[in-house]
Amino acid sequence: MLIRRPTDILPSEITVPELYHDRRRFLAQSTALALAAALPAGVARAAGQSLGPLAKSPYSVSETPTSYKAVTTYNNFYELGTDKADPAENTTRLRPAPWTLRVEGLVNKPRTFSIEELLKLAPLEERIYRMRCVEGWSMVIPWVGFPLASLLKLVEPQGSAKYVEFVSHYDKSTMTRGVLDWPYNEGLRIDEARHPLTLLAVGLYGQVLPVQNGAPIRLVVPWKYGFKGAKSLVTLRLTEKQPITAWMKAGPSEYGFYSNVNPEVDHPRWSQATERRIGEFSKRKTLMFNGYADQVASMYTGMDLRRFF
Amino acid sequence: MTPTNQQLGAIKTVLFVLCLLPAFLLWRGLEMDALGANPIEALTRATGEWTLRFLLITLTVTPLRKYTGWHWLVRLRRMLGLFAFAYGVTHLLTYVWLDQFFDWQAIAKDILKRPFITVGFAALVLMTPLAATSFNAAIRRLGGRRWQALHRAIYPIAVLGCVHFWWLVKKDITQPLIYAAITATLLGLRAWWREQERRKQLTGGYLPAHGPTGKIIRIFQSH
Numbered sequence: 001m002l003i004r005r006p007t008d009i010l011p012s013e014i015t016v017p018e019l020y021h022d023r024r025r026f027l028a029q030s031t032a033l034a035l036a037a038a039l040p041a042g043v044a045r046a047a048g049q050s051l052g053p054l055a056k057s058p059y060s061v062s063e064t065p066t067s068y069k070a071v072t073t074y075n076n077f078y079e080l081g082t083d084k085a086d087p088a089e090n091t092t093r094l095r096p097a098p099w100t101l102r103v104e105g106l107v108n109k110p111r112t113f114s115i116e117e118l119l120k121l122a123p124l125e126e127r128i129y130r131m132r133c134v135e136g137w138s139m140v141i142p143w144v145g146f147p148l149a150s151l152l153k154l155v156e157p158q159g160s161a162k163y164v165e166f167v168s169h170y171d172k173s174t175m176t177r178g179v180l181d182w183p184y185n186e187g188l189r190i191d192e193a194r195h196p197l198t199l200l201a202v203g204l205y206g207q208v209l210p211v212q213n214g215a216p217i218r219l220v221v222p223w224k225y226g227f228k229g230a231k232s233l234v235t236l237r238l239t240e241k242q243p244i245t246a247w248m249k250a251g252p253s254e255y256g257f258y259s260n261v262n263p264e265v266d267h268p269r270w271s272q273a274t275e276r277r278i279g280e281f282s283k284r285k286t287l288m289f290n291g292y293a294d295q296v297a298s299m300y301t302g303m304d305l306r307r308f309f
Numbered sequence: 310m311t312p313t314n315q316q317l318g319a320i321k322t323v324l325f326v327l328c329l330l331p332a333f334l335l336w337r338g339l340e341m342d343a344l345g346a347n348p349i350e351a352l353t354r355a356t357g358e359w360t361l362r363f364l365l366i367t368l369t370v371t372p373l374r375k376y377t378g379w380h381w382l383v384r385l386r387r388m389l390g391l392f393a394f395a396y397g398v399t400h401l402l403t404y405v406w407l408d409q410f411f412d413w414q415a416i417a418k419d420i421l422k423r424p425f426i427t428v429g430f431a432a433l434v435l436m437t438p439l440a441a442t443s444f445n446a447a448i449r450r451l452g453g454r455r456w457q458a459l460h461r462a463i464y465p466i467a468v469l470g471c472v473h474f475w476w477l478v479k480k481d482i483t484q485p486l487i488y489a490a491i492t493a494t495l496l497g498l499r500a501w502w503r504e505q506e507r508r509k510q511l512t513g514g515y516l517p518a519h520g521p522t523g524k525i526i527r528i529f530q531s532h
Contacts, residue, residue, distance in 0.1 A: 074346030082481035
């Protein structure tokens with residue numbers, strides 16, 4: 001077996017995915033454009049379509065993004081299949097349009113947003129974030145989205161709201177049955193939800209979010225394990241009590257409410273000290289809070305992170 | 310239906326090539342970057358699954374022989390068992406080399422601390438003496454009875470293999486469940502035969518003299 005260690009290719013010599021995906025993208029976009037011309041506005045939002053000019057963000061990391069192909073063909077989205085290659089193959093199981101997101105619970109202005117309203121709710125930004133999966137692999141993903149805080153401000157959470165629960169779309173007739181207690185749900189403490197790093201993503205690589213990555217709108221919390229980022233959101237619920245998430249129900253000893261990336265707290269069955277960055281050969285050390293400790297550690301001062309894993 | 314020695318040679322050659330096919334396809338996939346976004350994981354997973362499959366195929370030889378009467382099938386068993394071991398070694402190498410990159414400290418910790426790795430490692434360790442005593446001289450030296458007793462270790466090995474798979478899966482246990490069910494059937498059959506044999510001896514008091522179960526067959530060709 002011949003496995004070559006990475007040679008000394010300068011980062012500047014690496015063809016960026018934007019370029020080498022261009023041919024396919026051109027084909028996809030011209031088809032999408034032709035469709036867009038034929039259909040009323042708002043209906044033709046398909047994966048691969050550009051989201052227009054995006055604001056850069058100081059929260060972006062400078063690491064090289066994982067290839068578009070890897071980001072869109074290797075991920076977990078159990079509703080579309082439990083193998084990591086499944087979601088990209090089963091995109092027809094979820095129709096991302098039309099779409100609405102209901103925000104309810106302990107808020108002064110409960111409201112149902114259409115996806116079109118959500119796209120105009122705040123300036124769309126590109127956020128290049130690290131993504132660390134609880135299984136021990138990681139990526140760097142250029143998300144497109146806006147801070148969850150902008151949405152929360154509009155609905156005016158009440159003082160008693162301590163947590164936000166996120167509920168994903170679930171359709172029994174087309175999606176995976178069993179495995180987890182559907183619909184998929186996740187939760188954040190209200191301060192975590194309001195944190196400027198917490199993103200509602202509507203795209204990646206400058207384009208409309210592909211179905212397999214959680215179209216049309218999903219949560220991204222870069223300092224927590226990837227599964228906290230609930231996909232294809234239909235409901236946000238502000239609550240006083242800590243929500244019990246799908247993974248907490250599935251394995252209370254293995255998945256806690258916080259699920260912050262922490263190299264010192266192992267998963268009961270495997271180590272979390274290192275990770276394999278997709279596209280790299282050697283493993284790298286996992287960073288505390290996935291490298292976002294400076295921004296988020298203060299939210300957990302005084303907490304025993306072994307207990308609140 | 311009993312093939313001649315020449316025919317058996319041809320069958321063995323075909324089987325040998327077939328058994329190498331998964332390895333060849335994985336090698337090609339690796340070279341052509343066709344194993345997905347995480348080729349090391351794909352390789353680890355595939356070699357592990359093939360180890361388990363070959364173990365189960367090896368365990369299928371005896372039931373198949375009993376129910377078809379094709380006693381020559383047993384002559385293929387050694388090759389199948391050795392392939393199970395070869396895929397197992399490749400699986401371990403993938404983990405040690407590609408996954409951990411010879412980080413012996415991390416590997417030792419994994420073996421001690423991670424039950425699924427402990428179990429998998431134990432299974433491979435148990436397979437080693439079986440592979441080492443697979444040649445004719447070893448069978449002669451040990452004597453058929455002792456050799457057979459030693460090689461019954463394949464039963465716990467198969468069970469450990471299933472447990473290894475079961476414990477590493479995050480949530481969807483469909484796949485390990487299928488392997489476990491097949492293993493249970495193959496081992497259950499043997500337990501059932503034993504029970505029948507015991508009852509026969511208790512009630513009839515005679516030993517089975519004829520029929521496929523009683524036929525003495527040579528498991529290797531003596532020259």
